[in-house]
Amino acid sequence: MGPGDIDFIAALDKLLFGVDAWPRSMFVQELEHPETRRYVIAEVPDADGGSTAVGYAGLMCVPPTGDIQTIGVLPDYEGRGIARAMMDELITEAAKRGATEVMLEVSAVNPRAQRLYERYGFSHIHTRRKYYRDGSDGLVMHLSLPAPDAPTTAKDHP
DSSP states (O other), X not given: OOGGGHHHHHHHHHHHHGGGOOOHHHHHHHHTXXXXXXXXXXXXXXXXXXXXXXXXXXXXXXXXXXXXXXXXXXXXXXXXXXXXXXXXXXXXXXXXXXXXXXXXXXXXXXXXXHHHHHHXXXXXXXXXXXXXXXXXXXXXXXXXXXOTTSOOOGGGOO
């Protein structure tokens, strides 16, 4: 992800997360810290031979902990493995940067995302009651990373 992607990402974040969406300035600030951040854009080929951005994800990594800050996919592209591909990228990046664990938070009313994270081996370790502005709880999830030469992917978790 680069500065030219921020308008798309901010609009997608608003579409996906409504009142809990990050302000555009937050994405700008995140990209100013490449030493501890990694943000990716998911693209698919379009009819004109180019590509269309359909998702994004971000990682903050301060070893020993990687924290998946955000992940989102356009609703029309859900269920195509895009979120899995971005998770693979971020978990691999966390391991490369020296993380021994990865944390994330997910809304208690988002079972689809919870199932994705559970396939990676994330476990629910804490609940933040009424964390989100809509009153839903935030579920804090944790993953212990394997040895650096064996990154975890969804394929490892049927």
